[in-house]
Amino acid sequence: MAVMPVIIFFLGLAFGSFLNALEWRLAHGWSVFQGRSQCTRCARRLAWWENMPVVSFLLLRGRCRSCRQPISLQYPLVELIVAALWVFSWYRAGEPAVASLEFVGAARAAVIVWLSVFLFVYDLKHQEVPDGPVLGGALVIFLLALVTGEPSWGVMLIGAAAGAGFFLWQYLLSRGRWIGGGDVRIGLFIGLAVGWPMVVFALMAAYIIGAVVSVVLVSWRLQSFSGRTPFGTYLSLALLLALWFGPGIVGWYLSLF
Numbered sequence: 432m433a434v435m436p437v438i439i440f441f442l443g444l445a446f447g448s449f450l451n452a453l454e455w456r457l458a459h460g461w462s463v464f465q466g467r468s469q470c471t472r473c474a475r476r477l478a479w480w481e482n483m484p485v486v487s488f489l490l491l492r493g494r495c496r497s498c499r500q501p502i503s504l505q506y507p508l509v510e511l512i513v514a515a516l517w518v519f520s521w522y523r524a525g526e527p528a529v530a531s532l533e534f535v536g537a538a539r540a541a542v543i544v545w546l547s548v549f550l551f552v553y554d555l556k557h558q559e560v561p562d563g564p565v566l567g568g569a570l571v572i573f574l575l576a577l578v579t580g581e582p583s584w585g586v587m588l589i590g591a592a593a594g595a596g597f598f599l600w601q602y603l604l605s606r607g608r609w610i611g612g613g614d615v616r617i618g619l620f621i622g623l624a625v626g627w628p629m630v631v632f633a634l635m636a637a638y639i640i641g642a643v644v645s646v647v648l649v650s651w652r653l654q655s656f657s658g659r660t661p662f663g664t665y666l667s668l669a670l671l672l673a674l675w676f677g678p679g680i681v682g683w684y685l686s687l688f
């Protein structure tokens with residue numbers, strides 16, 4: 432049995448756990464790196480064995496040991512999703528060997544996947560997007576692509592200008608009423624992540640996903656027409672679609688003509 436997918440799976444669990452912690456800390460105005468993890472309900476500090484991805488949730492049977500309040504399913508779910516997507520992403524990259532250029536490319540994809548899951552969760556829960564992770568992630572994936580040359584810096588910069596510009600003119604025109612500044616930064620990130628012209632595909636996909644989800648939610652009476660759209664959540668789904676399947680889908684579409 433291959434060792435790499437197992438290592439990547441456990442790394443994914445750990446980084447999924449970090450994602451949950453970062454989400455909670457940013458939403459509650461906590462410092463990211465200071466202080467130990469604690470129960471989000473009774474604030475009791477967690478022992479090391481209560482703070483392991485997935486395993487602790489199962490050991491504790493989904494409840495805090497002191498206050499007996501349920502632990503959100505978000506914790507094990509996000510951990511498992513990041514781990515599974517990282518393993519999938521590594522296979523998608525062609526199972527590259529460590530210390531190869533392809534592995535650097537796979538690591539870059541892992542950053543994109545991690546941030547997509549983060550944006551998905553954060554915008555869905557808090558209806559906003561914090562700047563730090565998006566801009567930090569944008570810098571990291573830009574630098575990693577300079578190492579591999581894929582995508583090229585020109586393709587990334589044009590993509591970033593298109594992605595950010597698409598939201599910026601709406602932001603300026605509406606003085607921030609139609610969309611928030613967070614969307615401009617996500618547009619920048621997506622442009623750097625998939626480059627030009629795939630950024631166009633990603634933006635179109637986000638609107639299609641958003642329209643389909645809205646129709647389903649409204650018809651199930653789960654959301655009114657005036658309900659706020661978590662656009663960062665749709666953008667994060669569209670980004671993963673563009674990253675993994677964009678070239679295949681565009682190629683198939685063009686072959687129809």
Ligand SMILES: [Zn+2]
Binds near residue numbers: 473475495497
């Ligand atoms: Zn508790």
